[in-house]
Amino acid sequence: MTNPGNKVYLKRVFNAPVEKVFEALTNPKSITQWFGPKNSRTISAIVSLEVGGSYQFEVKTKNETTFFVEGKYIEISRPYRLVYTAEYRDLPGSPEMKSTITLELSQVLEGTELAFVQELEWIPDDIQSRSASWELMFDRMRDSLISHN
């Protein structure tokens, strides 16, 4: 992590072949079955899986409010790499903010390793490196990465 500033990193290993994980990440029928944070469900997913194509997921939270995650595909190298933009609409507590997500899949002994990087557009590098709460956040992230792996 040379410049962790405005990026969110996650790494997970799934017990499934690479092609299957890629399919789950891009097929709208699959997406509606898993996408969404805790206590929410995705009620519709529209995907145009081509470079420049858009996607939109509609997610219903436990309070029955609806928000959207949407963006465009920038790079598609099936089944190893996927780059796309992501924005949230109508998500409570969320500012209007753009981000770019890069997913890299690779075959490992246990199945498929997914490396997730979300680059947020706005946090300036020079500021957060000075911020104590930023340090705290990364500690938290590290803990959670350890507990998930």
Place this chain on the structure above:
Amino acid sequence: MEENQKLDKVFSALSDSTRRSILVQLKKAPKTLMELADQYDMSFQGVSKHLKVLENAELLNKEKNGRQYICRHKAEMLTEAITWISHQHDFWSQNFDSLDQFLNKNDQSGK
């Protein structure tokens, strides 16, 4: 003001490199408007505009000291913005939990 709108203002204020640089300067030490204007090779009005945006986003305080205004960095809203990033981490982490479950479930259904 609603929390969302507040954060929007913070993000929009931070989207400009001059304003980010001003904040970094102010984190080191409070400065007068004059001192800032000198540093940025910018008109007094130009700097003043940027400061207004930062002030509206509650990222800085301007206080009058005699005939001068002194600008001070205010950390609170920036911390909120950073908290939001950690929410992003949780958001995706939970997503991948369910992806994991989905993939396992699919496996058992004997595909």
